[in-house]
Amino acid sequence: NAGVIQTPRHKVTGKGQEATLWCEPISGHSAVFWYRQTIVQGLEFLTYFRNQAPIDDSGMPKERFSAQMPNQSHSTLKIQSTQPQDSAVYLCASSLGHNNQAPLFGEGTRLSVL
């Protein structure tokens, strides 16, 4: 079975440009999560969808970050006016949505903002 698929694997943007990251969760998984990983901050929770509905975006920087899940087969994370501090690996994960299920992670998208 295919795991969580994230595209692109690497993205380079100039400061002020927009970046859109894509995630295809595991088929049948109802919960989708976005995390950000940096050396300094470690793994940070960004946002969470259940059955395509946004549940918790408490980790999202409010002004430039947005996430959507238009259908059950993909989610997007959009960063407007990217800044160098947005450089990180963005990880998408999915799970069956039950309380004790371990989210399974994709390979991530490495975003580099020059």
Added chain:
Amino acid sequence: AQSVDQPDAHVTLSEGASLELRCSYSYSAAPYLFWYVQYPGQSLQFLLKYITGDTVVKGTKGFEAEFRKSNSSFNLKKSPAHWSDSAKYFCALPMNTEGADRLTFGKGTQLIIQP
């Protein structure tokens, strides 16, 4: 607030030794606890989880972890260690008591196994 701490940023061992990576937690209810591993250049892979019941849980790649409520720990163990176990290991628990979906992660322990 729920939190998880991995006090050892780096651990270096010789191949064949026993490894134990420490994880302590703070949680206001009965916790679900997880271990993940991240190999260089790769994403996180799920190793094992504790939900309830037996205090020693077995996972993939020969790893096991022991849940100790008395000192709020969930240490990861393997014996013997192999050079291929060199990776970064993360302990995690739910961000709140509503469910295990949203996890908060420790800072991770970088494990180096010397041949």
